[in-house]
Amino acid sequence: MPRTKKPTKVKEPIRLRTKVLADGSKSLYLDIYRNGKRTYEYLKMYLIPETDRNARQQNETTMAAANAIKSKRIIELTSGEAGIVNHKDKVYLLDWMQTYKENQERRDKKGISQIKSVSHILKDYAGERFTLDRIDITFCQGYIDYMLTSYRPKGKPIAASTRNTYYQIFNGALNAAVRAKRILRNPFNEMDKSEKPKMPESVRSYMTIEEVRALIATPMENEKVKSAYLFSCFCGLRISDILRLKWKDIFVDNGQYRLSVAMQKTKEPIYLPLSNEALRWMPERGDKTADEHVFELPTTVNQLIKPWAKAAGISKRFTFHTARHTFATMLLTLGADLYTVSKLLGHTSVKMTQVYAKIINKKKDDAVNLTNGLFD
Template sequence: MGRPKKQVVMKEPIRLREQVLKNGNRSLYLDIYHNGKRTYNFLKLYLVPETDMSSKIMNANTLAQANAIKEEMILDLTNRIAGIKDKSHKARMPFCSWMGIYAENAKKSCAESSKRWLDRSVEEVASYDSEITLGDVDKEFITGFMEHLASRSALNTDRKKITKSTVFLYLCYVRAALNYAVRESVIPKSPFKGITRSSLSIKEHKREYLTVEEIKRLIATPCHREDIKGAFLFSCFSGLRIYDIMSLHWKDIVKTATHWQVEIIQYKTGVELFLPLNMNARKWLPERPENATAEDKVFPRLTRSYGQTLGTWMKNAGITKDITFHAGRHSFATLCLTAGIDIYTTSQLLGHTTIRHTQRYARIINTKKDEAVSLFDGVFE
């Protein structure tokens, strides 16, 4: 009896590998071996240390995205070897995988802030339906996805509904991914045509803000977390978002003989911001510890888990408005415009990428002007 032949295992031409970085993250890359040559394709996707459920979910989505790119490249390589140019087979892949492929292609020429939204869009599609194929995406799927986004809570501790503008930002990336599929001859036409903002009725959230008198009441009211009180009032007088305050380091506060200013890259937009700090904003910065380094955070204990503390503090101050941390930024914007600062300067102070965002606050101020002028109506009757 002859010795059984050893089974030959065919190696994949493309393998997904990891490289450990100095910060503890793992960079994902593709190891490609074809025609006796080895090349590497770094995907700019990273696995983070799994310290909680959120990081585990993030890594699972990142791995799924990386594997989808790998499978896509294997298919392309196999088809090139076989002389096959038809790309219609790609329509059978999960739509969330195609979103990942589109995202990686789009990241080559987009801003840092857009890269984060691209990743979030892939995660949202995968969370909604990870099984539907690219070829099966239709208007019913898109409408259902919109309704899903509009009805779910925002991903923060306030648990508010996400805004209409955020829903349509996600939809813009879905539409772009479908258009990319058309350009690549994967699908004949996009099912997105005909879907507009009017397709979905979402009530816009009221932009709550605090008046001068309400801010004075908050200053006079104790809060059991002084760091949250200080950070919120700092937002009211600087206009910084909570993520920018959470990541603020002592090195980001630059002092000269005449003034102080914050110099940061904004988390949301990725745009550089040079923000002068007025005396009220400086007042609510904590004292810098003697042993603090330039890399230490200004508000080291501040996290997104502020909701209950903020709500209790507002209640104790007699404020019944539905106030979130972002209301501090709204308050800064309305105070600027009410004080007579022009809309362009206010836009620069807020770090807006377009003045259109600032005009929403101007509409609030115009309403206040209308209310003030209407007081004359009964005076001379």
């Protein structure tokens, strides 16, 4: 009797796997094998220890959801939907970066020069004919390592903050590729947080209230520059926004002076109330028209203010931007809440303002610790 040949078991292109975590739970992820390459998609779903019936039911629900995602991914993988680019429609990585840059320019987004820099790095790292569909977690890890160990634009390593910026830009470009259905997923999302570049803790120089008093009391050769710096101390505007400020941007609303400005860096419009201290350092309008600038300043502002600070007894790092930091820390020191200060600065997120809160907390810690050792 002839032997019956066992049917060949078709290997699944995607398998659902688990990873045991330290707390005893299991993380669910997809093991994806495509075109000779293996990638992983962590589902952020977890099986908990089955200590009772409720736990078992929860795990059954979780497994059902995970298997549904797995089935969807298999369909996407085999049918070419949701961003799987077929071989006749491959897109080169550098072409996509050019498309991404043009899209950002049309939306009037900042960081266009950094996108160009990232494109140069990717050209050096991967070459001109690397296709978008070949990007996987190994490629992304290599991109980060390349910036850390090999990329030397001026013969020296790039700063950690620059490396973080270049990571964020490439990550944004890949997210845009997912939305445009050019790739299935962004491999950066599969990486552990510890593998990604981090923004170093920002060290921000600012003037204390006593130092601002010293600056006010100290004469300066160019009084217009002095007034502009102190105006910034009491309203928080950047030098770029002060230079663009026109008389038509300032108005009175129910007795309160305000200014309306679209911040040059973030493009965010803000309506900023002006305190009496801020108004004190504004020049007289005289016969100037609404379209004329409020402040007329030389291009060497930062060079001019350094001798002034030295004469006032200030030895810390001193640039015009310290006035903006001074405004933020002064308000927080005097009791203003973080959300309000964030809005006054024109920040798009409170997270951007939290660095100032850390400064204030450090001052509180230092104040409390002044008593240490006094009663030993």
